[in-house]
Amino acid sequence: MRIVLIKERDLIDAISVAASAGVPVDEGRRLISALSDRGVLKPASISDAAESDSTDAPEPTYADGAYCVVYVGVVLAGEIVIYCVPKYIKGSVAPSELQLVFAALRRYNSDFEDAALTTPDEGVMANRISLILALLASYEEHGLYTHQKRIQQTNGRGLIHWPATISSHLPIITDDRPLYMEYETVTSRTSDSDFISRLHQAVLSSCSTELERCGLLDVFSLTPINLSETLLDEFGDEDTIVRKIDQELGVQFITWKQDVLKLMKLYFESARADGQQSGIMFYGTNNFHVIWEKACKAAFNDMLDIKLRDLPISLDAKWQSHKEKTLLSIIPSPKWRIRAATGKLREYNRAKTIVPDIVSISVSGKSLEFTIYDAKYYAPTFGKKVTAAPGTDSVTKQLLYQSAYRDFIIDNKFTSVRNMFLIPTDGDEFVNKGNVSFEVVLDEGEPFTRFVDVLLVPANLMLECYISQRCLSIDELSAVSRQFALAGQE
Template identity: 35%
Template sequence: MISEFIREQHRYTQRDICRIMHCSEDKVVPLIRRLKEFGVLKSVKYTDEQKNMSDLLDEDVAVTDVVEGDDEYLYVTTFVGVIVVAGRVLKCYPKYLPPNRTPQKELQQILKVLEKYNSKEQIISIFNDSSEGSTFNLLAVLLFLLQDYYENGVYTTTEDIVESNGFGEILWDKTINETFTLISENRPYYIDLQTKKRVTNDHDYFKRLHECVLTKASKELKEAGLLDLFEITDIDLTDEELDDFGDVEYILYRLEQELNTQFNTRKQLLLKTIYTYISQNGNLYDMDCLSLFGTNSFNLVWEHICADIMNNKLDTPLGAIKLPVPLKPEYDRKQKLIDLIEKPLWTATGKTAADTLIPDLISIAKVGTKWQFIIFDAKYYVPKLRAGTPPTRQPGIESVTKQYLYQLAYQKFIEDHGFDAVKNCFLLPTENKEIEDRGEVSMAMLHRLGLQNIQVRFLPAEMAYEHYLSGKIMDIGLLGL
């Protein structure tokens, strides 16, 4: 199977995509259309400025049809993760990694991050949604089946059998009514005790079917080169084929019958997934197959990771936050930090609006002997910051001004509780191994109000992911704020 790496937000020509897809221009046109339909590929006008950009603005997106040999447009990947389309595997890595690379190790870690990030969802993404409807997401189903197996094992059914003098629970009614009793000194003694034993039926239809589906799923992912990428061990449980279980209609009928009698939540979800897998009868080589595992919004993933590893206190009740001095009595202990930000008052109504400023994350840390109130903003940008040249690809003016306003919003709380210092900081991902101090962003008119300028730190993505996956809080002192 064709398998290639592509970079998020990179600009590709139609000829580039032909090379990546290993096909001619007439064959690549329907593939591009399909990727655009599901929002993982967008087109922009071909200009020198666009060619060098690393971010995609909504106003730059061109709504146009795909024409064979068209060199007026560039195509931009807006996805991080894995795309399988028409027998081709596209491994999409984040934009902070340099282009023209094969970052297998980095993408393995990113896929683990995406799995954890999505673990809060209780349903499996069996279908991809698009503007034109939905399509079966075979890749998500195959991954779910294998991961469920490694967490819970093979599908099992049990039955209870009765034994004489076994080691299970004694069935007293059956023992009294059906066995010989000895009476001694008016006390009954039972020579043979009837006991209950629960055994697994190794020849159960659904256990065998599950093993067959797992073996088939593992083989398909292995042939696509995805077992290594997702770091999943190969599964080979049986030589049986799906045809050995009857035709498709019969298998689906048996699954429906089992679902009607099964009340275990995990088993219900597993049976429904197997049912969908068999009824759709797809494979990764199908020309109509388009499967996705990943996200169009990796910026939200980066924000979530930073909030997690920096011990975000934004939604923590004030009474549960450790402060330099005890919480002042005028503050409600049940209030959260987010609730302290003022909302705009519209005097014509005498009421405040519902919306207000919302920081990404707030950390409260004791660094050495100093208590710091730190306002972080996790920015998913790849800026060019070179001495003597204007910055490019950097966060916009609205991001800068909001950071100053966040400090202003919390100024009273900070003064009331004796913090030694206030810090403002942008956190941006980098492929490098060390935290980089990249100076600060300043606006003199706001700094003159006594507000702190915004420091810029490039945070190694690999380090952030390691902390996130292991559930560890990062030492904020390492940032050197």
């Protein structure tokens, strides 16, 4: 297998891809075309809506045939394995160092893929790598597909089956009590030698081998599985296998076993489709910024959906009537009043309002801090100019969020308010990179702030929090606090 590493936002063309993969340029062109069709690449001349808010940068010039990488994940194309790494990674990286990235991708994809795989739409081909991962995850959780055989015996070693005993044997009456000299017992025996059980073992072994051959077992932090040496071809052709799986589905009523059968059926159907198409497989996302937001929400203990009565504060009397509302639902909405034909102003239903990424409340002694975070999946540069950083719209909205909570903050006597951009870095430390302000936004005085702090955040730590669904520890939060305590506000 030939390994190619490209970075999100990198510009590539057929010549560079061919050189990296060690293939002719014509093959590089076909690969570029296939990746473009699947959304892994886009023409470099098309702007990225996800970064349309970023600060001004020099207008780039593009060579003809240049494409931009807009994907994070892995692509398998024959004997070529292409890793698309996140844009915040600065230097070179080995595939084995991407385990947290792929663990985060698995968690993100599992939120909506599990149901989609077992209840597929007609005509929609399942992602083969997703199928393989789902089959291996099911085995890890439930074990092998087996059948339980119920065996009834006379005077056996199992539990006594009283209904069968009473109906089959006459008792001896002693002291007005029945005494059974013979009895019926029931035992259960697990069978893993039938067709479907053996097929499941062979499929799992084949899945493991397929990932191992591509070097993906280590990337996905999986251990090899070798349950069967039987080749899948030995079970018959694909139509025969699918027909037998359908027969088993008709008599199987245990949910997880039904899911395994559906996954195995898709596994064989996807193999048939791959043979008819290009055979390219991929696993990842065009929306790694969503993963970044979810990771920051988990790490910084987002409280937007928590009811006011459950917040770690003594809720002011003015807000007791709203205690069942959440921090998100108390944000005011724009009010539209439109003049009707009669000349009277008519008030319309509430419009969509602003929604911050993360809001958190921290209590330390007499200090009560209200922090508004914005998870910014950007890769800015700070040189003579600040480029590829959050733009004016982001700065304005971030300062507007604190105004939306103004009454709540004042009434509940918060001692400070902090606004913060959370930007990923491939380093191991939190770094207070400075702040941004916008003079046209009204300075509301204490406890409010006129700055949005810029915090470089260790991406691997955020991803680990997302994967394990935990908040930053006290020590980790202290590392953040020290950054601002040392720097102060200039």
